[in-house]
Amino acid sequence: xxxxxxxxxxxxxxxxxxxxxxxxxxxxxxxxxxxxxxxxxxxxxxxxxxxxxxxxxxxxxxxxxxxxxxxxxxxxxxxxxxxxxxxxxxxxxxxxxxxxxxxxxxxxxxxxxxxxxxxxxxxxxxxxxxxxxxxxxxxxxxxxxxxxxxxxxxxxxxxxxxxxxxxxxxxxxxxxxxxxxxxxxxxxxxxxxxxxxxxxxxxxxxxxxxxxxxxxxxxxxxxxxxxxxxxxxxxxxxxxxxxxxxxxxxxxxxxxxxxxxxxxxxxxxxxxxxxxxxxxxxxxxxxxxxxxxxxxxxxxxxxxxxxxxxxxxxxxxxxxxxxxxxxxxxxxxxxxxxxxxxxxxxxxxxxxxxxxx
Numbered sequence: 001x002x003x004x005x006x007x008x009x010x011x012x013x014x015x016x017x018x019x020x021x022x023x024x025x026x027x028x029x030x031x032x033x034x035x036x037x038x039x040x041x042x043x044x045x046x047x048x049x050x051x052x053x054x055x056x057x058x059x060x061x062x063x064x065x066x067x068x069x070x071x072x073x074x075x076x077x078x079x080x081x082x083x084x085x086x087x088x089x090x091x092x093x094x095x096x097x098x099x100x101x102x103x104x105x106x107x108x109x110x111x112x113x114x115x116x117x118x119x120x121x122x123x124x125x126x127x128x129x130x131x132x133x134x135x136x137x138x139x140x141x142x143x144x145x146x147x148x149x150x151x152x153x154x155x156x157x158x159x160x161x162x163x164x165x166x167x168x169x170x171x172x173x174x175x176x177x178x179x180x181x182x183x184x185x186x187x188x189x190x191x192x193x194x195x196x197x198x199x200x201x202x203x204x205x206x207x208x209x210x211x212x213x214x215x216x217x218x219x220x221x222x223x224x225x226x227x228x229x230x231x232x233x234x235x236x237x238x239x240x241x242x243x244x245x246x247x248x249x250x251x252x253x254x255x256x257x258x259x260x261x262x263x264x265x266x267x268x269x270x271x272x273x274x275x276x277x278x279x280x281x282x283x284x285x286x287x288x289x290x291x292x293x294x295x296x297x298x299x300x301x302x303x304x305x306x307x308x309x310x311x312x313x314x315x316x317x318x319x320x321x322x323x324x325x326x327x328x329x330x331x332x333x334x335x336x337x338x339x340x341x342x343x344x345x346x347x348x349x350x351x352x353x354x355x356x357x
Contacts, residue, residue: 007032011136012336013127014060016068023060025336030129032138035082041143044082045094047355049160049330050134051075052343054195055276056123060340063277067126071133074098074123075164076355077156081138088147093156095163096139097146097307098122114301120144135336137355146304151315158314158324161196161350167310169200169250171302172273173208174309176246179269179295183245185209190244190263191230193251193274194221196326196349201248201273202230203321204313210246228321238263242292250274257282257296261289269295276300330354 008029015024056072058064077095101108101116108116123133131139150159189205191198194216206212206229214230222232245268247260252274260270326349331339333355343351
């Protein structure tokens with residue numbers, strides 16, 4: 001392909017793992033679709049920022065499988081370049097949902113819509129020449145994908161991860177509110193895992209009125225968590241008394257369910273959100289949950305309305321919680337391997353990718 005950046009984009013294509021288990025990555029060019037190439041409702045988005053989610057690290061490290069070749073990455077935001085969707089014009093700053101739904105199946109109508117019978121997930125499909133992942137300069141947004149404007153006050157660096165981690169934790173808060181009802185405000189919440197999901201959860205649940213505690217094996221993460229509306233606790237200091245109305249697994253580590261159920265007050269809720277790999281397993285005596293009328297539930301991804309709520313929450317609280325400290329300086333898309341190494345070092349909660357040029 002001729003190297004003409006006026007009518008082409010670039011993407012990091014994942015080709016699978018080599019014989020040593022290392023990811024095979026290749027920077028490729030693709031032609032940009034024109035307006036006549038787009039279907040009604042589709043939008044070509046010029047990505048400004050993307051970020052490396054832990055789920056992609058799992059794929060690139062061989063802990064979970066994805067079809068290949070593919071363009072990974074689902075956390076991103078940018079500006080509309082070409083639009084065939086009413087209400088969105090070139091130059092509009094937007095974020096988008098990580099899923100595309102049909103809008104007419106049983107799951108879309110009755111919920112949960114993120115389990116649509118014709119579900120499409122960005123960053124999880126075979127690459128056929130049309131960009132559908134965020135490790136790219138552009139991405140083609142399908143008609144059943146939520147597009148939400150980014151307020152001018154939100155920078156792309158700040159807004160890049162809200163369409164994954166923050167929107168997912170908004171779904172956790174919505175689920176907890178439904179299950180706990182009047183017990184949620186002024187209740188007590190314990191979060192296992194002070195990674196990005198955990199910190200988003202702490203900010204959201206404290207904003208909802210709960211007294212929030214968070215635990216993690218990392219002392220550095222616990223220090224950071226203090227600025228997100230919660231009290232940090234070392235694992236050894238949690239104890240075993242039933243003190244919490246809500247326990248959230250935001251880490252996916254073994255033993256969280258076994259440790260969390262005894263900590264629930266009668267009628268309490270334990271929500272699993274971090275357990276997204278096949279090796280996340282637990283063993284639990286049923287009576288431990290039944291005798292306290294407890295609820296154990298999972299939350300995976302989010303519904304479209306959660307994304308709008310996530311944008312609103314971030315715009316309203318960005319000066320209250322220091323979300324900006326959680327991300328690295330933006331790394332070049334052309335040097336994606338260096339960005340991947342930085343993400344594996346765990347120095348930052350998110351490593352940002354500059355996809356703007």
